[in-house]
Amino acid sequence: MPTKFGPAQFGLLAVLCASTLLGQSKLDPRSTMHINLPKQSPIEVVHADWGDSTATERGGALLLDLHTSLQFRNTSHQRIRGVTLLVRAQDTMPGGRASVSVPSLNVGPGDVFPVRIDLRLLRPLNNNQGPTVEVEVDGILFEDFSFFGPNHLNSQRSMTVWEHEARRDRKYFRSVLETAGTDGLRDEMLASLKRQADRAAMDARVSQSGRATTVTTEREVRFAFLNLPGSPVGLEAGSVGLNGDEVRRPRMSVANVTSKPLRAMEIGWLVKDNRGRQYVAGSIPIELPLGPRGKTTVVQDAVFRFAQPGGQTINVETMTGFVSSVEFADGAVWIPARDLRLPTPSPEEQRLAELYRKRGIQAVIEELRKF
Amino acid sequence: MRNRIGYSGLERGRTMHPDEATLALFAGGELSRVERWRVGWHVSRCAACEAMVRDHKEAAELLRNELNVLPERLHWDRLAAEMTGNIRVGVAAGQCVAPVLTRASRRFDWQAAGVFAAATVIVAGAYWLNLSTGRGGLTRLPAKAGVVRTIAPGVTLEAKDEAIELQKNGSRFVLMHSNSDNGTAIYGSAPGSLRVSFVDKDSGQVTINRVYAD
Numbered sequence: 156m157p158t159k160f161g162p163a164q165f166g167l168l169a170v171l172c173a174s175t176l177l178g179q180s181k182l183d184p185r186s187t188m189h190i191n192l193p194k195q196s197p198i199e200v201v202h203a204d205w206g207d208s209t210a211t212e213r214g215g216a217l218l219l220d221l222h223t224s225l226q227f228r229n230t231s232h233q234r235i236r237g238v239t240l241l242v243r244a245q246d247t248m249p250g251g252r253a254s255v256s257v258p259s260l261n262v263g264p265g266d267v268f269p270v271r272i273d274l275r276l277l278r279p280l281n282n283n284q285g286p287t288v289e290v291e292v293d294g295i296l297f298e299d300f301s302f303f304g305p306n307h308l309n310s311q312r313s314m315t316v317w318e319h320e321a322r323r324d325r326k327y328f329r330s331v332l333e334t335a336g337t338d339g340l341r342d343e344m345l346a347s348l349k350r351q352a353d354r355a356a357m358d359a360r361v362s363q364s365g366r367a368t369t370v371t372t373e374r375e376v377r378f379a380f381l382n383l384p385g386s387p388v389g390l391e392a393g394s395v396g397l398n399g400d401e402v403r404r405p406r407m408s409v410a411n412v413t414s415k416p417l418r419a420m421e422i423g424w425l426v427k428d429n430r431g432r433q434y435v436a437g438s439i440p441i442e443l444p445l446g447p448r449g450k451t452t453v454v455q456d457a458v459f460r461f462a463q464p465g466g467q468t469i470n471v472e473t474m475t476g477f478v479s480s481v482e483f484a485d486g487a488v489w490i491p492a493r494d495l496r497l498p499t500p501s502p503e504e505q506r507l508a509e510l511y512r513k514r515g516i517q518a519v520i521e522e523l524r525k526f
Numbered sequence: 527m528r529n530r531i532g533y534s535g536l537e538r539g540r541t542m543h544p545d546e547a548t549l550a551l552f553a554g555g556e557l558s559r560v561e562r563w564r565v566g567w568h569v570s571r572c573a574a575c576e577a578m579v580r581d582h583k584e585a586a587e588l589l590r591n592e593l594n595v596l597p598e599r600l601h602w603d604r605l606a607a608e609m610t611g612n613i614r615v616g617v618a619a620g621q622c623v624a625p626v627l628t629r630a631s632r633r634f635d636w637q638a639a640g641v642f643a644a645a646t647v648i649v650a651g652a653y654w655l656n657l658s659t660g661r662g663g664l665t666r667l668p669a670k671a672g673v674v675r676t677i678a679p680g681v682t683l684e685a686k687d688e689a690i691e692l693q694k695n696g697s698r699f700v701l702m703h704s705n706s707d708n709g710t711a712i713y714g715s716a717p718g719s720l721r722v723s724f725v726d727k728d729s730g731q732v733t734i735n736r737v738y739a740d
Contacts, residue, residue, distance in 0.1 A: 224728075242701070244699050251692050251694060251699045251737075251738070251739070252737075252738045253690075253692075253699070253701045253735065253736060253737045253738065254734075254735070254736045254738075255701075255733065255734075255735055256733065256734040256735075256736070257731050257732070257733050257734075258732060258734065259731070259732055260731070268729075268731075269728075269729050269731070270733075271705055271726060271728070271729070271733070273701070273702035273703070273704060273705065274699075274700065274701060274702070275689075275698070275700035275702060276697075276698065276699055276700070277696075277697060277698040278697050279696075279697070308736075308738075317734075351712065354712060436715075437714055437715035437716055438714065438715075438716055439716060439717060440716060457717070459717065499712065499714065500712070502723050502732040502734060503732070505712065505723060505724075505725060505732055506725055506730070506731070506732040509725040509730070509732075510730060513730075
């Protein structure tokens with residue numbers, strides 16, 4: 156005989172549902188996340204909002220959800236243009252590191268700016284020694300391109316490149332505003348939003364594999380280069396072994412066409428699959444000291460794999476490389492000119508286009524006037 | 527309740543005419559059946575109200591035609607993508623707030639409660655065990671954009687919707703960008719690392735998260 160669903164039954168179900176939430180507790184983030192700033196640091200922590208950070212026991216593991224918005228004050232006498240924070244979870248993930256960078260800043264002396272960090276960690280329950288997450292400054296870039304920080308992640312180069320790109324793009328948008336007015340700038344913003352949408356469809360990943368699969372059908376192909384006008388580096392000849400989604404031992408002749416010594420460069424890749432579809436497949440930094448007018452052949456004894464965001468492999472048919480940035484020995488940086496329409500927008504262009512989408516063209520014009 | 531239709535006898539003589547809002551609703555077919563009959567009966571005998579209804583219908587038609595023309599500079603693909611996103615959000619939200627109990631399910635018996643309880647225990651147990659062995663239990667983030675990159679045996683680096691995740695021997699380290707604005711994230715990769723560039727919803731700052739596997 157059926158029994159009606161009464162309070163007792165509801166109670167049973169409530170207990171069962173609550174069991175999945177057992178072990179969840181509000182996290183005391185101060186005991187979990189340590190923010191270490193050196194004594195000479197040009198920024199200080201003003202406020203740390205830990206939001207809904209929680210710790211949840213799951214069987215033999217502890218799940219930590221850390222959400223924080225850190226407020227920093229610029230205590231230096233210069234404007235800050237970019238900050239990179241290094242995030243380590245040494246106990247949870249030996250060797251595992253992450254960084255949170257905020258480029259395109261315009262923070263004057265005494266001003267406060269936020270940096271948000273959202274982390275999730277799963278670690279063994281018995282491993283509970285010391286702080287779980289360490290946050291420290293890896294680098295701070297100032298208006299005059301001077302730099303502060305240990306630079307463990309080579310953030311100086313990245314932030315310098317982003318700042319050069321930001322200045323290039325703002326200069327370009329300002330010139331559009333002067334020559335074509337508000338309508339012209341609006342058209343540029345709309346075109347940028349479209350390019351960003353198109354870029355997402357061209358997304359691919361490059362990864363380095365420790366070992367190659369057994370070679371059965373490898374073929375050696377020459378790959379093309381986009382030799383960009385004004386580039387301090389000439390890419391002259393290149394070849395690579397192709398086997399499905401594997402690209403082996405890229406080999407290229409590199410020439411420094413300037414009278415200044417080079418320290419490093421970054422090569423971007425465009426790959427085309429056997430159906431003719433083109434992807435932007437990441438970039439490969441190359442540390443390459445090269446004297447004035449020097450030439451060398453670079454061989455990377457490695458296997459790279461290319462995949463689509465969904466995980467499907469890309470059967471690479473042809474490859475095209477281009478120099479996306481060059482760092483000289485004195486720390487100066489070269490980037491391609493704006494009119495070359497490279498497939499990936501700069502962080503600053505991304506920011507301005509999003510500002511246009513949310514707040515309209517007047518907000519973009521006001522923003523351009525601030526710099 | 528009887529007087530949901532507004533009438534105004536002062537504006538146009540002694541005859542009680544429906545007011546303009548009621549006539550607009552009538553023109554748009556928005557009145558209930560009874561109200562429609564009452565107002566229709568009046569309109570069919572009153573030239574002034576009939577003219578007003580005709581004006582409302584013409585204005586509505588004009589508006590419809592205007593809306594069929596896309597404004598200049600409208601980026602249709604982007605709008606369509608946003609609409610799709612909003613529909614997904616709407617569907618998800620609808621699923622959250624939709625009534626769970628149907629008329630038939632309001633009368634559970636003990637047997638049904640027992641089956642439900644057993645199922646809950648099994649599901650919770652499976653979830654628990656999955657997490658403790660580090661085989662995917664943590665992944666509650668949407669996984670449609672995921673790509674697993676095996677860096678070394680037991681080490682994977684994976685880009686997902688709103689997160690980059692590093693897994694190493696059962697431990698996980700996830701850097702999220704769930705506060706990105708409008709899904710504007712642009713991914714980039716280099717051997718040994720994945721990065722994502724996005725605009726923070728609250729601050730409007732562009733932020734670049736990167737996770738390193740080595």
